[in-house]
Structures are given as structure tokens and as C-alpha cells.
Amino acid sequence: MNLRALTVGLLVGGIALAGGGPAGAAPAEDEAAVSLIVGLRADADVVGPLERRVDVVASEPMVGAVTVDVPADQVAEAAEVLRADPAVAYVERDQVARIAAVSPDDPAFRHQWGIRKTRVDTAWATTRGSAATIVAVVDTGVTVLPDLAGRVLPGRDFVNNDSNAADDQGHGTMTAGVIAARGDNRTGIAGICWTCRILPVKVLGAKGSGSYSDIAQGVRWSADQGADIINLSLGGASDSRLLRDAVAYATGKGALVIAAAGNNGKSAPHYPAAIPAVLAVGASTSTDSRYSWSNYGRSWVDIAAPGCNPAQGRNGVVGNFCGTSSATPFVAGVAALLAATTPTPAAAVIRTALTTSAHGIAGTWIPASSGRVDAAAALASLPVTDDSVPPVTSFRTPGGNALVRGTVTVAARATDDIGIAKVQLLADGVVVGTDRVAPYSFSWKTSGRGKAVTLGLRTYDRGGNIAAATRRVTVDNWGPSVRMTGGPAGGSRHVRKTKYVTATASDTNGVSRVELLVDGKVTQRYAGSSHKFAVQTWKHGAVLTVRVRAYDKAGNVRYAPARKWYR
Incomplete structure (x- = not known):
């Protein structure tokens, strides 16, 4: 069995390293080995030290990395040893790919x-x-x-x-x-x-x-x-x-x-x-x-x-x-x-x-x-011309240090004198998408709040050369805190004239604006985190529902509890 035989197509990312077991235990005859990809910061022997702790079934050098096959029950320990090595940039499982067939939406x-x-x-x-x-x-x-x-x-x-x-x-x-x-x-x-x-x-x-x-x-x-x-x-x-x-x-x-x-x-x-x-x-x-x-x-x-x-x-x-x-x-x-x-x-x-x-x-x-x-x-x-020149790759979007939320479109540039084979998107070292056709674009589903993530591009040309680019972004899927102060309490009756309410919001990554809503419609906006809004009650019906909401700089929104007033 060729442990590194991959079917061309969309890579599957995000499989966590798992397993465990005593170091040095010999793999059972029917137990498949697991291939790990070890990214290198510099040329160094990482396999030798690893062999003193776990059973290395096979290894093979790559450009900027080495693949190491270890028994399934020693994966966790192997990953721990490798990540402790200062010469190691990342450790991830070698993934299996599936054929990526395109299905157009044409009626026939x-x-x-x-x-x-x-x-x-x-x-x-x-x-x-x-x-x-x-x-x-x-x-x-x-x-x-x-x-x-x-x-x-x-x-x-x-x-x-x-x-x-x-x-x-x-x-x-x-x-x-x-x-x-x-x-x-x-x-x-x-x-x-x-x-x-x-x-x-x-x-x-x-x-x-x-x-x-x-x-x-x-x-x-x-x-x-x-x-x-x-x-x-x-x-x-x-x-x-x-x-x-x-x-x-x-x-x-x-x-x-x-x-x-x-x-x-x-x-x-x-x-x-x-x-x-x-x-x-x-x-x-x-x-x-x-x-x-x-x-x-x-x-x-x-x-x-x-x-x-x-x-x-x-x-x-x-x-x-x-x-x-x-x-x-x-x-x-x-x-x-x-x-x-x-x-x-x-x-x-x-x-x-x-x-x-x-x-x-x-x-x-x-x-x-x-x-x-x-x-x-x-x-x-098709034959590939001998190619020793790596491709050039960079991010189009999102910008560096951007605040992102939800599903993010990540766009990449990739050029090469011979031709691009594929571009991969990585999030904290894990492959989360692959595109083979320009313009190169990915849909990345984010998670977490206030979490810094390193996005990476790994671009391969048709000659097998690799180029990389990184970009740091902050993931924020949590809305700001917001409260409404001042003005009549909810359920108040005989509300007359102009009443004032203050929207006060806060967020770790900043508040972009606060808004006043009356009966579900935005009546006033303010670019900032706190503002005193005037509610001209006579311009509305016999019953008013007053509410404030705030948006953080990532675009998340949160509402304060509504108040119902009776004129």
C-alpha cells in the first residue's frame, strides 16, 4: 500500500490528531500507519530524534517539509514530540483527497x-x-x-x-x-x-x-x-x-x-x-x-x-x-x-x-x-516543463489584521511562469479549502469570539514548487453588550412630549454605531458607543415600542430589551 497515494481533488481538512498509547509499541500487522506532514522552519533532522520516542514506519522528505508515518496508537505522542522541536513549523495529518467534479446548473x-x-x-x-x-x-x-x-x-x-x-x-x-x-x-x-x-x-x-x-x-x-x-x-x-x-x-x-x-x-x-x-x-x-x-x-x-x-x-x-x-x-x-x-x-x-x-x-x-x-x-x-521557479502568491482579501465573522470570502492571487496547479487555504495550519481554477477564492466558516487566527496560502505550480503567504485576522462572532438607560420604564402610561433614552454599548474590538428603533423602524443612528436619543412621542401611535441596538466593528449586532410605552 502506498501511504502517500492521493486522488486528485478537493482536500479534506480539519481532522484532529488523535490516538495515544505507549511509545515503542510495535504496530499490529493489520493496523494502518498514519502519515503526518511536518513543516520545517529550516533544514533539520526531525526524524532521528523522533525515532527515539516512537516507531517511525517510514519517512520521505518534501520541499519545506517531511512526511513521517507512525503507528495509529502513537500519533498523539509523535505530534507532541515534533511540536516541541524548534525546527518544526507545524504538524498535520496527511489527508485523503476525493475527486472534485463540477456540476453546473444548466437545465439540460x-x-x-x-x-x-x-x-x-x-x-x-x-x-x-x-x-x-x-x-x-x-x-x-x-x-x-x-x-x-x-x-x-x-x-x-x-x-x-x-x-x-x-x-x-x-x-x-x-x-x-x-x-x-x-x-x-x-x-x-x-x-x-x-x-x-x-x-x-x-x-x-x-x-x-x-x-x-x-x-x-x-x-x-x-x-x-x-x-x-x-x-x-x-x-x-x-x-x-x-x-x-x-x-x-x-x-x-x-x-x-x-x-x-x-x-x-x-x-x-x-x-x-x-x-x-x-x-x-x-x-x-x-x-x-x-x-x-x-x-x-x-x-x-x-x-x-x-x-x-x-x-x-x-x-x-x-x-x-x-x-x-x-x-x-x-x-x-x-x-x-x-x-x-x-x-x-x-x-x-x-x-x-x-x-x-x-x-x-x-x-x-x-x-x-x-x-x-x-x-x-x-x-x-500533459508534460510539465522542468520548473525550478516557485509561484508568487498573496492575499487579496481579507486585509491584514481584519476583523471577520461568519462565513468569510478569502480571495488569493497566484501567478507562475508555467502554471498554477492548486491553491490551498489554511487556518492555523489546517487546510480548510482548495481551489484549482482562477480567480482563486474560498469560503471559510469562522468560529469563536475574539480569536486571533493565522490564515495561510499554500500555492503549488505545475512543476511542484510551493509558495506561501500568511495573514493574521481576528475572528469575532459575538455581539457587543448594549443597554438602554433613561426615559420611561417599560409599561409606562400617559407618556407625553419628548423623552430621552441613552444607548450605551461596549465591545472588546470596538463599537461602530448605536441605533434607536421605534416600532421596529430605525429612527436615529449614531457612529459611536454611547448616545442620548430624543424620542418625540407625539409622532407615533397610541402604543410605542422603543428599543436600541449596537453593532460592533466586526458587524455583529445585539439588542437591548424593548420598552413599551402607552401615550
């Missing part, structure tokens, strides 16, 4: 089985794309729906030879939606690359057909416009030197060309998918078998993807979009997620990552070395 998302099957929802915990990534949809054009608003670039129509790349058939719009419909916006579906931009290139007419010559022009034009990915949910039975030259031109420009294998249910090559430089996509079912209508052939089909996906038509209505025409933009969307990482991988690297990380599936219809696309595995398989 529950029908998008392909997202979960291919672990796109897990990949979203790392990236949801980038506006710098351009995906060309070489198709029937694209209608700009709300799910694509602001991210459709000026296109080109090679059918009518103009700049109006609007969709008059619907196929291209559905294709673009599978790739890039905005997720988590309570609209339509969740595309795969939420922030990437779509370049619409119309090469097919209203009947869904077009010439090889227009397609070739569209591929070349897409490459000239800087497309990172070129999606071709189209094809024909004949090979073409014109198409091969267009694909060669686009790949030479750095684009990854992805094309549909076709829907004839045959093994005969389909073009341009069967051109070796093109990534050919077949269609797989929810059980990872081949749809009967999907073309196949391990000599020319490179990868499989879900072949039926919800998509919006030109009128915005969601319907089931099936075919290798649907599987292809699914792969293009995943490719766009990979293209959005830093440093930007080359098209050949993206292609290799997609195919070598694919989930193996039964049958001989695609190469045994490939399979069905797996977005999370593809992201994880």
Missing part, C-alpha cells in the same frame, strides 16, 4: 451523460478553458445563442462568398454548443470549453452539403485566423489531394484538425478524417460500445467520444444531437481545454495526450493504444 446538464462518462466534470476543477483558445467550426455556420454570446468571432462564408457566417441549417450551431456553450449560467447546456472562442466558417449550405473546394478554403482560412483547433463534423467517401494539402497547411500553422469518422456503419475510410494528420473521431455509447451507425477501423479511426449529446438548435431549443458529427466537437472541446493550459502545448502534444490517455474500450474498431476520450486523464498526461 442532467442529460449530458457524456460529460460524466469522460470525466470532463473532473477536468473542470482544473480548467474551464481560456478566451485565448480559438476553435474553428467549419460547418453550416453558427447562430449566436445566449450560451455563446460574446465568444463568437467574425467568420467567413465560403458558400456565398461573404463575411456572414450565420447558420441556415442548424448543424454548425449545435456543433459549436457542444464545444463551447457557457456552463453554470442556468441556460441550455454546458459545453466543454466554457470560455474558449468560436470561429464560424460556413462551408456547407442549407441542405447540409458543400464542396471539397469550399471545405479546403475554410480549413486554410481558419488556420490563417489563428485557430488552435479546427472542427470538421463533415466528410465524404473520396480521398482528395486538395483536402490533404489544406490539412497540411493548417497543421503547419500549429492547428489540430479533428474530423468525424462518418455515420455509415462501415470500415471504409471517410475523408478528411482518414487523412493521417487529422484526428479521426468515432462515436461511443454510454456503455463504451460503438454506435451501430458509426464508421470504424483501427487503421484510421483514432479515438472515440460520446456520440449523442444534448445541444441547442438555432432557436435555442435543446434536442439530442447524435452522430460522429456530435462526437467530434466533444473531442474538440476537450482538446480546447488542453490548449488552454500553461505553457500552451503544441497540437501534436495535445493529440498524443488525448489518444494515449484515452480509456480503453472493448472491440477492434479503434486502436488498442487509444480508446474513449478521458478529459481528466488527458490533462494529467
Whole structure:
């Protein structure tokens, strides 16, 4: 058993060190050891002295820390010994992580089985794309729906030879939606690359057909416009030197060309998918078998993807979009997620990552070395450049020495020349949150009154380097004391004219204001801890309810008992 094997995802924090038992007791054969992370203030041997008090099962150095495995019944003593060592900055349990899958609120998302099957929802915990990534949809054009608003670039129509790349058939719009419909916006579906931009290139007419010559022009034009990915949910039975030259031109420009294998249910090559430089996509079912209508052939089909996906038509209505025409933009969307990482991988690297990380599936219809696309595995398989430069990290909010209460939003800055892997938030050394996608933000639930807490950021770059930042805040979840003096007592009758009451408040961290309420409405405020309020009784009804309240500087509120007066 590898005691340090962690599943990528949201870290679970706040598990207290517990246990106990005689030092030196040998662990039972069926008793699992516990891994402790020991943060170091300086390079020092903390394991040697520890071994004189407890049984150290294993240890492993890290950057600025060391992991130490000890028997479960010796954890408490080990922690005590380590914390007494001046070289130790902190001691915490190594935690187990779980997969962090993102569930957007788009109405049709529950029908998008392909997202979960291919672990796109897990990949979203790392990236949801980038506006710098351009995906060309070489198709029937694209209608700009709300799910694509602001991210459709000026296109080109090679059918009518103009700049109006609007969709008059619907196929291209559905294709673009599978790739890039905005997720988590309570609209339509969740595309795969939420922030990437779509370049619409119309090469097919209203009947869904077009010439090889227009397609070739569209591929070349897409490459000239800087497309990172070129999606071709189209094809024909004949090979073409014109198409091969267009694909060669686009790949030479750095684009990854992805094309549909076709829907004839045959093994005969389909073009341009069967051109070796093109990534050919077949269609797989929810059980990872081949749809009967999907073309196949391990000599020319490179990868499989879900072949039926919800998509919006030109009128915005969601319907089931099936075919290798649907599987292809699914792969293009995943490719766009990979293209959005830093440093930007080359098209050949993206292609290799997609195919070598694919989930193996039964049958001989695609190469045994490939399979069905797996977005999370593809992201994880991207090579990381040798990186010895640590990231830079700091707090945005809250401010230093801030008074905080309730659930606090903690915002962080994190930058790196290669890319950020994750940012962790710690409260007094315990991990309380992890974020993997910028902007980095955490919801921290505070507790206690008048308690000083050291917040920490622990930022990891993709090369494994770590940077840290700390900030001291005071947690105050307890309201000020407040009382009302002067004026008639509660239950007084025949109250006339102007009466005066004084609100007096106090709080360890200071009082920001006191307020007078009459019949539940604030009638006067004072910025301070004590004030004499005038109650003009004739301006109110026959019965008055008078009360004062105070706010401390953390925002907590407390009321003094109400008084009821009768005029």
C-alpha cells in the first residue's frame, strides 16, 4: 500500500490528531500507519530524534517539509514530540483527497451523460478553458445563442462568398454548443470549453452539403485566423489531394484538425478524417460500445467520444444531437481545454495526450493504444516543463489584521511562469479549502469570539514548487453588550412630549454605531458607543415600542430589551 497515494481533488481538512498509547509499541500487522506532514522552519533532522520516542514506519522528505508515518496508537505522542522541536513549523495529518467534479446548473446538464462518462466534470476543477483558445467550426455556420454570446468571432462564408457566417441549417450551431456553450449560467447546456472562442466558417449550405473546394478554403482560412483547433463534423467517401494539402497547411500553422469518422456503419475510410494528420473521431455509447451507425477501423479511426449529446438548435431549443458529427466537437472541446493550459502545448502534444490517455474500450474498431476520450486523464498526461521557479502568491482579501465573522470570502492571487496547479487555504495550519481554477477564492466558516487566527496560502505550480503567504485576522462572532438607560420604564402610561433614552454599548474590538428603533423602524443612528436619543412621542401611535441596538466593528449586532410605552 502506498501511504502517500492521493486522488486528485478537493482536500479534506480539519481532522484532529488523535490516538495515544505507549511509545515503542510495535504496530499490529493489520493496523494502518498514519502519515503526518511536518513543516520545517529550516533544514533539520526531525526524524532521528523522533525515532527515539516512537516507531517511525517510514519517512520521505518534501520541499519545506517531511512526511513521517507512525503507528495509529502513537500519533498523539509523535505530534507532541515534533511540536516541541524548534525546527518544526507545524504538524498535520496527511489527508485523503476525493475527486472534485463540477456540476453546473444548466437545465439540460442532467442529460449530458457524456460529460460524466469522460470525466470532463473532473477536468473542470482544473480548467474551464481560456478566451485565448480559438476553435474553428467549419460547418453550416453558427447562430449566436445566449450560451455563446460574446465568444463568437467574425467568420467567413465560403458558400456565398461573404463575411456572414450565420447558420441556415442548424448543424454548425449545435456543433459549436457542444464545444463551447457557457456552463453554470442556468441556460441550455454546458459545453466543454466554457470560455474558449468560436470561429464560424460556413462551408456547407442549407441542405447540409458543400464542396471539397469550399471545405479546403475554410480549413486554410481558419488556420490563417489563428485557430488552435479546427472542427470538421463533415466528410465524404473520396480521398482528395486538395483536402490533404489544406490539412497540411493548417497543421503547419500549429492547428489540430479533428474530423468525424462518418455515420455509415462501415470500415471504409471517410475523408478528411482518414487523412493521417487529422484526428479521426468515432462515436461511443454510454456503455463504451460503438454506435451501430458509426464508421470504424483501427487503421484510421483514432479515438472515440460520446456520440449523442444534448445541444441547442438555432432557436435555442435543446434536442439530442447524435452522430460522429456530435462526437467530434466533444473531442474538440476537450482538446480546447488542453490548449488552454500553461505553457500552451503544441497540437501534436495535445493529440498524443488525448489518444494515449484515452480509456480503453472493448472491440477492434479503434486502436488498442487509444480508446474513449478521458478529459481528466488527458490533462494529467500533459508534460510539465522542468520548473525550478516557485509561484508568487498573496492575499487579496481579507486585509491584514481584519476583523471577520461568519462565513468569510478569502480571495488569493497566484501567478507562475508555467502554471498554477492548486491553491490551498489554511487556518492555523489546517487546510480548510482548495481551489484549482482562477480567480482563486474560498469560503471559510469562522468560529469563536475574539480569536486571533493565522490564515495561510499554500500555492503549488505545475512543476511542484510551493509558495506561501500568511495573514493574521481576528475572528469575532459575538455581539457587543448594549443597554438602554433613561426615559420611561417599560409599561409606562400617559407618556407625553419628548423623552430621552441613552444607548450605551461596549465591545472588546470596538463599537461602530448605536441605533434607536421605534416600532421596529430605525429612527436615529449614531457612529459611536454611547448616545442620548430624543424620542418625540407625539409622532407615533397610541402604543410605542422603543428599543436600541449596537453593532460592533466586526458587524455583529445585539439588542437591548424593548420598552413599551402607552401615550
